[in-house]
């Protein structure tokens with residue numbers, strides 16, 4: 001069994017995240033606390049040659065369609081790279097993106113580990129909210145959910161300041177609103193199918209609620 005096959009197998013298991021961590025090394029945040037040298041200080045070659053073109057040399061992309069990767073949990077980034085890969089036998093990826101599928105397929109496990117540790121260790125330069133009224137509605141949903149529609153508070157999992165709760169819950173605060181909205185739509189329509197929790201939540205959200213929450217999240221610190 002190739003190492004990547006092994007990693008993918010583990011990823012599908014319930015123990016995936018813990019096992020991945022064992023296999024690929026300490027999570028970036030733990031490593032940063034214990035020994036700061038664990039994440040590469042200078043960008044790995046794959047970053048300068050490929051990823052930086054869209055995600056920035058330091059993980060702070062400038063085009064709102066390209067998510068910021070700086071300061072995101074390493075395990076989360078790793079899970080996404082695996083989700084983008086077309087399944088064995090050609091089955092649709094859990095997270096469909098023609099663009100990212102190609103890049104995710106070409107990375108070796110070592111490169112995935114290195115590139116995610118590097119981006120996780122970078123400092124986020126947060127985006128900003130654009131519309132005050134939208135952001136006010138967004139804040140309500142973020143903090144309290146919408147009880148009548150059975151939509152839970154986002155803060156329950158993603159944290160009050162949107163910092164996320166590694167390993168499970170990604171950082172949201174400061175991400176581009178356009179990207180956040182696109183992901184909620186993708187969860188709703190099933191083209192992103194790598195979180196049962198998020199699919200169920202997004203399925204209950206209207207376009208207007210998605211716009212509001214996305215704008216609030218861009219400005220959230």
Ligand code: HEC
Nearest residue numbers: 046050051053054065066067077080081097099100103115
């Ligand atoms: C041509 C532009 C482009 C390049 C080059 C690129 N990406 Fe992406 N990346 C994107 C876009 C667009 C998305 C959002 C995909 C979607 O619609 O879900 C994305 C999403 C991601 C995500 C998911 C982030 C999240 O918050 O869920 C990760 C991780 C990622 N890219 C890593 C990489 C790495 C590592 C490389 C280099 C090997 C790379 N990307 C190269 C455009 C690019």
Ligand code: HEC
Nearest residue numbers: 079152153154156157168169170180183194195197198213
């Ligand atoms: C029960 C826990 C839970 C709640 C509540 C929750 N989320 Fe999530 N969310 C998750 C998990 C888990 C993921 C990561 C899925 C993965 O690993 O791919 C996620 C991922 C996301 C992403 C993708 C981030 C990225 O970088 O691509 C967005 C956007 C998001 N959530 C928005 C929201 C919003 C908005 C709310 C509130 C309406 C919310 N979430 C409530 C658990 C939750």
